[in-house]
Amino acid sequence: MSFFHDMAGNPFLWTGLLAGWLASLACGVIGPYVVTRRLVFLGGAIAHIAVGGLGLAIFLRYRFEAVFFWLEPLHGALVVSVLAALLLARVEPSRGGQGVDADTWIGALWASGMAAGILLIKLTPGYHAELMSYLFGNLAFVDWPSVRLMVGLDGVIVAVVAIYHKRFLALCLDAEHLRLQGFSVARIHAVLLVLIALTVITLTQVVGLILVIALLSLPAAIAGRFTRRLAPMIALSVAISLFLTTVPRLAVYGSKISPEPAIVLAAGLCYAAVLVRDRWRRAR
């Protein structure tokens, strides 16, 4: 109960909790498409390429301070992750085999993006304490500008999904049939990947770019064990994400355990528990 007691005197507890909820909305809505279309690896690639954007923003702000004094590392991560999504959209799975091996292309961008980020940070003098916050999350110090950015990203994600849901569902069901109806599968796939990039950014301060993949996939995967339709899966995935970003955070408050890995471990344990439950049910 000390968490709620301390909230009155510590505004960062509010913003941390809010950040978790906003991230839950984004990953809860996008996760089911990611899991159904088997884009988890691609989501991981976008998150790691975003490290290149962090490094670029830190480097530009140092080298050209007069111009980029306003630039936050998260802005760089946002731009680079969206660009990465558009690049990765060129290896839409059903087009594999047109000269580029999708797996290799994703792996190359994943490693190169992250390497570029590390290089740019090394080229920037000083110790960059904030970098660790973006790599591993930092729920204890989420500021209001970050919350506002997350609100904006959530707004875009929910609005685009409301418009595109039927197309995304058709893409998940049968991309070839979608193409036969005259739709551009590549364009719809690219829109979905851009939304994944925005979701990655909303998750950055909650679990960090390194662990984004967990919240992008596990709540949706757990939801998929309870329902066999996409719309209820989205609703359940949001609820599970809210649970995962709230309960472990409260549970470890005041202890030496950081909330970010606690959230990821809780997600992993919940998924394992659901798998065990399903196996046990099948065995009976």
Next chain:
Amino acid sequence: MSTGAPPSPIAELRGVSFSYRGGHGGWLLDGADLEHHPGEILAIVGPNGGGKTTLVKLLLGLLEPQRGEIRLFGERPAATRHRAGYVPQAAALDVGVPADALDIVLSGRLRLAPWGPRYRAEDLDAARSALDAVGVLDFERRPFGELSGGQRQRVLIARALVADAELLLLDEPTTGIDPLRERQLLELLAGLADDRSVIMVTHDLDIAFQHATRVACVHHRRLLALPVDPPPSAAEVIELFGVHLPSGAHGHSPNDHGRRVGPDGGENSAPGPGENPQAPGGDGT
């Protein structure tokens, strides 16, 4: 007797050659010609890997031929393929998809539906009518993965029907279906063919010759179309396709049901006395 011009073909191939190696050898089709007219049920037969499904994908513009010309409804397939309803093998869809039968059928209505998260009442009505037409309305809320093979195939046919397809293209519609369900499905297709054209890929010669108005065989890069009334004799089939049929082929007695062109062009049913158990090999893909 009418003296007017014959109706334009719905689907047309002229000198089509296709290879998965981009034209550098390995031709699957070479100089193929075909015309499919309104009201016809065309069965495309041939060995597995012989190019039947490739032919359908060429007709739909999902593949481009290296040589020749393809027309669908008189235009390039990419421009008109939305008027055709493609029914893949039920196994082509992941049974783990988070969707029920109604969701699957509604996805065939996407082109007619407005933007937004929900389908309109008229789309739902059309989807339910399509499910009803193929006899699986009772399963509209059952997850796709929990349906039987025959039910899944019917759901995919309903998805093709829901957008008022003028041409149905079915890829091995009876694969994995028990004989009773297979007969029901073929009766359903015969009924659907009353007001639309059908092209059906099958490796079952009995289905082809009993239910189609024309049969084309894809084999050894050739595409040969045959009328089924009267059907070719066994000797003609052997001569044309290199496929050996049991004596009395195309007599269509109930007892000879189930003859299938095997993976190599032979038949899966046991050969009779004096029959060649191994027909010439196919091209493979």
